Amino acid sequence: MFPQLLLLTCVLGAAQTARAAAPLLMPLPVKVETAPGKLAIDGTFGVAATGYSDRRLELALDRFAARVSRQTGIRMLAARPSSGDRATLRVECAGRGAEYPSPADNEWYQLDVTPNGARLKAATVAAALHGLETFAQLVAPGPEGFQVAATRIEDTPRFPWRGLMLDVSRHWMPVEVVERNLDAMAAVKLNVFHWHLSDDQGFRVESRRFPRLQQLGSDGDFYTQADIRHVVAYARDRGIRVVPEFDMPGHTNSWLVGYPELASAPGPYSIGRTWGVYDGAMDPTREETYEFLDAFLGEMTQLFPDPYFHIGGDEVNGKQWSQSSAIQAFAKEHNLEGARGLQAYFNQRIQKLLQRYGKIMVGWDEVLHPDLPADTVVQSWRGQASLAEAASKGFRGILSAGYYLDHLSPARYHYGIDPLADAAQKLTPEEASRILGGEACMWAEYANAETVDSRIWPRAAAIAERLWSPKEAIADVDSMYARMEAVSRVLEWTGVRHRANYGPMLDRLAAGRPAEPLRILADACEAQGLGP
Numbered sequence: 394m395f396p397q398l399l400l401l402t403c404v405l406g407a408a409q410t411a412r413a414a415a416p417l418l419m420p421l422p423v424k425v426e427t428a429p430g431k432l433a434i435d436g437t438f439g440v441a442a443t444g445y446s447d448r449r450l451e452l453a454l455d456r457f458a459a460r461v462s463r464q465t466g467i468r469m470l471a472a473r474p475s476s477g478d479r480a481t482l483r484v485e486c487a488g489r490g491a492e493y494p495s496p497a498d499n500e501w502y503q504l505d506v507t508p509n510g511a512r513l514k515a516a517t518v519a520a521a522l523h524g525l526e527t528f529a530q531l532v533a534p535g536p537e538g539f540q541v542a543a544t545r546i547e548d549t550p551r552f553p554w555r556g557l558m559l560d561v562s563r564h565w566m567p568v569e570v571v572e573r574n575l576d577a578m579a580a581v582k583l584n585v586f587h588w589h590l591s592d593d594q595g596f597r598v599e600s601r602r603f604p605r606l607q608q609l610g611s612d613g614d615f616y617t618q619a620d621i622r623h624v625v626a627y628a629r630d631r632g633i634r635v636v637p638e639f640d641m642p643g644h645t646n647s648w649l650v651g652y653p654e655l656a657s658a659p660g661p662y663s664i665g666r667t668w669g670v671y672d673g674a675m676d677p678t679r680e681e682t683y684e685f686l687d688a689f690l691g692e693m694t695q696l697f698p699d700p701y702f703h704i705g706g707d708e709v710n711g712k713q714w715s716q717s718s719a720i721q722a723f724a725k726e727h728n729l730e731g732a733r734g735l736q737a738y739f740n741q742r743i744q745k746l747l748q749r750y751g752k753i754m755v756g757w758d759e760v761l762h763p764d765l766p767a768d769t770v771v772q773s774w775r776g777q778a779s780l781a782e783a784a785s786k787g788f789r790g791i792l793s794a795g796y797y798l799d800h801l802s803p804a805r806y807h808y809g810i811d812p813l814a815d816a817a818q819k820l821t822p823e824e825a826s827r828i829l830g831g832e833a834c835m836w837a838e839y840a841n842a843e844t845v846d847s848r849i850w851p852r853a854a855a856i857a858e859r860l861w862s863p864k865e866a867i868a869d870v871d872s873m874y875a876r877m878e879a880v881s882r883v884l885e886w887t888g889v890r891h892r893a894n895y896g897p898m899l900d901r902l903a904a905g906r907p908a909e910p911l912r913i914l915a916d917a918c919e920a921q922g923l924g925p
Contacts, residue, residue: 500516594668597638
């Protein structure tokens with residue numbers, strides 16, 4: 394049997410087994426109980442809020458009705474009936490929760506579906522949004538039309554921080570790409586959009602204080618401040634936080650093109666046109682550096698209401714610092730040991746600036762140092778050992794090691810990574826509680842706006858399950874693949890183009906010839922991945 398036919402047979406068999414046992418949901422809820430009977434989904438379907446409601450929830454109900462209409466092809470004649478008693482799905486929300494999504498949000502919900510109707514009870518608006526996404530996944534074709542099986546679900550997340558990092562610096566991602574991926578994130582209950590907005594290859598945000606940042610550092614591709622506010626509001630309406638990242642003091646060539654006075658060595662500088670680690674780095678010893686960054690952070694923090702602000706801090710090779718006699722003299726005077734000591738000094742100064750603006754600093758795990766301020770959040774990309782080390786030393790942490798989507802590793806690899814496994818198993822309960830969750834990472838060296846969706850989805854759904862579902866509820870790999878295939882089809886109705894772009898790109902490669910042989914070859918191939 395051809396490998397692709399064997400794979401298809403295994404997936405279909407696993408799907409049939411999983412369908413018989415439980416609904417094809419991803420992430421898996423905490424508790425699922427099935428019962429006899431089906432709720433019909435037809436043109437009389439209506440959804441209404443019968444408890445607390447606000448504009449965010451009302452917009453969510455409208456989107457939900459439109460989504461179910463796309464999934465079924467049935468126009469919902471009563472998206473929000475005037476009387477909640479007549480609604481097919483009644484949403485009973487206990488309260489608003491935070492004005493903007495917060496790690497402290499209560500995300501608990503309960504969904505009861507019977508042949509006579511459905512009721513969604515939720516602690517907050519954010520929880521209600523999650524429950525609506527679960528209901529949308531339950532809608533399935535049946536012998537007499539679309540239906541939802543009679544079910545009771547109780548659900549709440551394992552980790553409060555469930556993120557996706559998107560790099561828009563290496564390859565530019567327009568607003569519509571960000572929007573459709575936010576919709577897909579919401580569908581699988583990811584709640585943190587980590588927006589990597591600057592790197593050597595591009596500075597992607599309009600600064601009115603320092604306009605040469607985008608004028609000279611972006612090739613003309615950047616988000617206006619109006620774009621930023623729009624995306625933040627768009628994410629908020631879907632229960633998603635937006636955490637910006639401006640990488641510093643390294644990965645800053647795009648900054649230094651317009652403001653070479655920030656650099657540790659004379660310019661001129663140019664935008665990075667290749668990938669890797671550049672020598673350019675901000676000068677951590679000059680007060681003018683911090684005066685500039687104070688004004689810059691003061692401007693940027695006004696655009697992003699989330700309490701967390703990411704400063705990058707990765708891959709600073711220190712070459713410019715070691716070659717500067719002035720910087721070395723400063724390090725000696727202040728008892729700073731090598732590049733790590735200089736970066737720790739820089740991080741301390743930036744943390745104080747962010748603290749003044751009401752922000753909590755986040756950095757990649759290179760920022761971990763004995764002098765790192767205690768409230769910093771450490772994001773581990775180099776391995777789970779650094780995550781456990783940070784937690785043992787009192788720092789909160791997020792895991793990204795093992796969740797690098799750009800490495801093209803199979804979903805089963807990502808699914809096998811747990812934030813509380815390996816080195817974290819030796820932590821005390823108090824230390825383990827400092828691990829907030831994790832983030833899938835989509836670096837864009839080899840992806841653009843046309844291909845990025847297919848790099849993220851549907852594998853990010855497997856990571857979302859790892860971060861949402863109870864560890865003991867995580868199913869075997871066959872079940873995961875069956876449910877991931879089902880959710881991949883559901884994701885199409887959110888607007889993400891991980892499947893839709895596949896055919897046109899094959900047609901382009903076929904160059905006027907039949908694309909079917911190329912599709913067969915592509916479907917039979919599997920990327921080997923780069924591992925961690």
